[in-house]
Amino acid sequence: MITVLGAGAFGTSLAISLARTGQPVTLWARSGGAQMQASRQNIRRLAGAPFPDSLTVIDALAEISEDGPVLLAVPMQELRSFLTENARILAYRTLIAACKGLDLTTHHGPVETLRACLPEARAALLTGPSFAADIAHGLPTALTLACATAELGKDLQQALTTPNLRIYRTTDTAGAELGGALKNVIAIACGACIGKGMGDSARAALMTRGFAEMQRLALRRGAQPDTLTGLAGFGDLALTCTSELSRNYRFGLALGREDAFDTSLTVEGVPTAKAVVAWAKELDIDMPICTAVAALSDGAYSVSEALHSLLSRPLKEE
Template sequence: MITVLGAGAFGTSLAISLARTGQPVTLWARQSAEAMQAARENTRRLPGAQLPDSATVIGALSDIPADGPILLAVPMQQLRRFLAENSTTLAKRTLIAACKGLDLSTHLGPVETIRTILPEAQPALLTGPSFAADIAHGLPTALTLACDDPALGKALQEALTTPNLRIYRTSDTTGAELGGALKNVIAIACGACIGEGMGDSARAALMTRGFAEMQRLALRRGALPETLTGLSGFGDLALTCTSELSRNYRFGLALGRQEAFDSSITVEGVATANAVVAWAKELEIDMPICSAVAALSSGTYSVTEALQALLSRPLKEE
């Protein structure tokens, strides 16, 4: 029995993929649970993808199964409050975060947030290059399961693998957290670059130098180099910086084109950029692209001004 908390596009897609194996899956929806259960479809977030018969949608958190792993498909900036508000229900459970980013107040990633709020829980993280629609429609996708308990990590890897969802595992939760968080910031920069009409060569440069920034911060925090070059780092960066299915990339496109962006859409890279700027200052780490994205997102810089600031930096070895 697997439970998914959060019926956004990604949570729904995970529930669909897992339920296709025939195992019972419970999907908790904050709103419209009865309508989704009746329609067998998340018409708002993931239209056209049918929920298998073994998936059950519920609206009361108190009704979740008493055992089995729980996937937390809630936005990163809401995770800390969600855990605190539901601590009695979640305190001693196996909790797999299915969100990316850094908490703007604490600068912690999802695994560390779980450890801080619910120290008796068993935390893990599911991350990597993936779009909800691909998973929901059965397209092949590979993800990383990060868990510092090897035995639990192996059990979760087996439980979450489906015919279209291949799970790799690592014990490096720090690297997996930071790879999934920082790539969103670089995706905003790449979207702004293309939106402004700077071209693919400029985007390639931003991706490459952005990846160097990701490594710089993650390795300083104790991450393993191979984690950053894997699915949760470079793999996720490559996908997010090149596709308009990425919310962060689309947000960057809107910035570059000077267009309005739907404020109801979660763009984790904005909060992460601000958290990274503060964190990098404390650690005395140079993060120019992340700093430029924070300034762009707040309106302090235009895309042209941000590019000029990056190009005017002192020349250096790669």
């Protein structure tokens, strides 16, 4: 039995893909579970993706199976409180975070948060370039599964692989966490660039220099270089910075166009940018794009002012 906690678009899509194999999958919804179970789809978050017969939706967290891995598809900024509130149910389980970002208070990534809140649990992370609609509609997607031990990684890789979902594994949890978190910040910058009408050449420059910032910080935090050049880093960066299906990219577009943005949508790049700025000061690392995104998100900079701050920096070797 596989359990998915969180019936947002991504959690729902994972549950659909896993259930298509015929194995029993339980999807817990904070609200609206009975309606989803009756209609056999998540009309609000992922309309047009019917549920396989082996997928069951529940409202009560206490009803989840005591066996099998648990995927946590809850927003990063809510993960710590969710684990604390449900520690009795989740303790000693195999927990796989399916969220990206850094906790604004602790600056922990998903795996670090799991370990801090539930040290007796087996912690893992599922990350990489993916959109919920692609997964739900059976389109081929490759993801990275990161956990500390190779043995657990192999077991979970087998359990989570489906005909359209190919799972690669790594023991570099720090690299997988930071790749998935930092690319969201760069995606906001790229969205603002396109929204302001600066063009694709400027976006390519932001992606390239942004990737250099990602590597700079992640390597200082103990990540392995190969992880950042793989699915969890460069792969996710390429997808998120080029598609309007990315909420972080769309948020940047809205900033560049000076349009309103739906505040009900989770934009993990905003709190991550703030955490990165704090880290950069602590570690004395130059992170100009991330710093500009944090200022943009707070309203301290306009897009024009942010661009000027980046272009007026001293010239240097690449």
